[in-house]
Amino acid sequence: MTIRAVVRGVGHYLPERVVPNSEFEATIDTSDEWIRSRSGIERRHFAAEGQTTSDLAIRAAQAALADAGMSADQLDAIVVATSTPDFTFPSVATMVQAGLGTTSGFAYDVQAVCAGFVFALANANGLILSGQARRVLVIGAETFSRIMDWTDRGTCVLFGDGAGALVLEAEEGAGTSDDRGILSVDLHSDGRYRDLLYVDGGVSSNGQAGYLRMQGNAVFKHAVQKLAETAHTALEKAGVSAGDVAWIVPHQANLRIISATAERMQVSMDRVVVTVQDHGNTSAASIPLALSVGKARGQIKTGDLIVTEAIGGGLAWGAVVLRW
Numbered sequence: 001m002t003i004r005a006v007v008r009g010v011g012h013y014l015p016e017r018v019v020p021n022s023e024f025e026a027t028i029d030t031s032d033e034w035i036r037s038r039s040g041i042e043r044r045h046f047a048a049e050g051q052t053t054s055d056l057a058i059r060a061a062q063a064a065l066a067d068a069g070m071s072a073d074q075l076d077a078i079v080v081a082t083s084t085p086d087f088t089f090p091s092v093a094t095m096v097q098a099g100l101g102t103t104s105g106f107a108y109d110v111q112a113v114c115a116g117f118v119f120a121l122a123n124a125n126g127l128i129l130s131g132q133a134r135r136v137l138v139i140g141a142e143t144f145s146r147i148m149d150w151t152d153r154g155t156c157v158l159f160g161d162g163a164g165a166l167v168l169e170a171e172e173g174a175g176t177s178d179d180r181g182i183l184s185v186d187l188h189s190d191g192r193y194r195d196l197l198y199v200d201g202g203v204s205s206n207g208q209a210g211y212l213r214m215q216g217n218a219v220f221k222h223a224v225q226k227l228a229e230t231a232h233t234a235l236e237k238a239g240v241s242a243g244d245v246a247w248i249v250p251h252q253a254n255l256r257i258i259s260a261t262a263e264r265m266q267v268s269m270d271r272v273v274v275t276v277q278d279h280g281n282t283s284a285a286s287i288p289l290a291l292s293v294g295k296a297r298g299q300i301k302t303g304d305l306i307v308t309e310a311i312g313g314g315l316a317w318g319a320v321v322l323r324w
């Protein structure tokens with residue numbers, strides 16, 4: 001008998017305001033054509049004034065709990081992946097706990113930037129496999145619009161706001177790759193690449209929230225190589241091959257990264273869930289958003305073998321293989 005962390009429910013929330021590429025043409029030297037052709041992004045959502053990361057996270061959590069047919073009181077843990085918390089502390093996760101009206105279990109944040117959801121999923125899997133929790137709500141939620149330098153055309157057109165959530169529950173499996181649930185995890189980081197993607201502010205440095213800074217071209221090259229490698233390793237650990245994969249659900253940063261990674265994995269694009277055109281890069285929220293949208297579109301079905309992969313600031317990157 002092997003314990004598996006099985007997906008019981010999924011949900012997402014996107015703020016109402018949709019910003020098409022053309023809106024940037026009025027304020028910076030860019031064009032809809034440049035943004036589409038270089039990134040695949042057509043539009044993104046931005047949170048309203050006063051709307052915080054925890055507000056988005058709570059809405060996504062409610063949708064995932066409804067999908068799971070579960071109440072918040074049944075949860076043992078809430079793990080939120082975010083780099084844009086409402087406050088330095090308390091954690092977004094404890095605010096979600098309160099927002100859901102429960103005091104059951106424990107709640108905390110993890111921070112691995114755009115790889116945050118993969119790390120949070122790995123963490124939740126660890127809680128379940130070690131017996132510390134049976135039901136875990138895992139959320140990715142971000143308001144990256146709050147850390148954009150609106151004069152930097154190389155970054156401000158790429159990011160968006162949103163949240164997605166999964167409910168995981170312990171279930172007994174046979175210990176084979178036919179089991180439902182998380183089958184393998186592969187995580188990495190390399191702090192030498194700090195300067196490629198970072199925010200130039202923080203509590204113990206300059207006391208400010210700061211703005212996102214990125215060497216886009218260098219990040220691009222690391223992404224394509226490292227994502228294909230980690231996905232391959234995760235598939236190997238799960239005892240499956242790329243040919244068995246029903247869906248790649250990648251971090252949605254750039255369509256060119258997504259397609260180059262799929263090509264390296266020898267998986268065709270009709271087996272990749274793509275939402276970047278509608279959401280932009282929502283950092284830790286992008287994978288659960290894509291899982292939720294992929295299910296709503298009828299792409300993802302029970303029993304499908306899925307590989308998720310992401311890379312972000314740190315650099316930190318990794319992949320999770322799961323059977324839906």
Ligand SMILES: CC(C)(COP(=O)(O)OP(=O)(O)OC[C@H]1O[C@@H](n2cnc3c(N)ncnc32)[C@H](O)[C@@H]1OP(=O)(O)O)[C@@H](O)C(=O)NCCC(=O)NCCS
Pocket residue numbers: 029030031034035038039114153154155157214215216217218219220223253254257281311312313
């Ligand atoms: C940012 C990114 C889209 C830029 O595409 P690119 O093809 O690498 O383009 P470059 O950075 O080489 O820039 C090419 C030119 O476009 C310009 N440019 C940058 N942003 C622009 C914009 N929004 N509109 C118009 N031109 C722009 C640059 O200034 C540069 O001009 P120059 O040649 O005169 O200096 C791409 O590098 C990328 O997506 N990188 C990964 C980013 C990412 O996903 N990060 C998050 C990972 S979690």
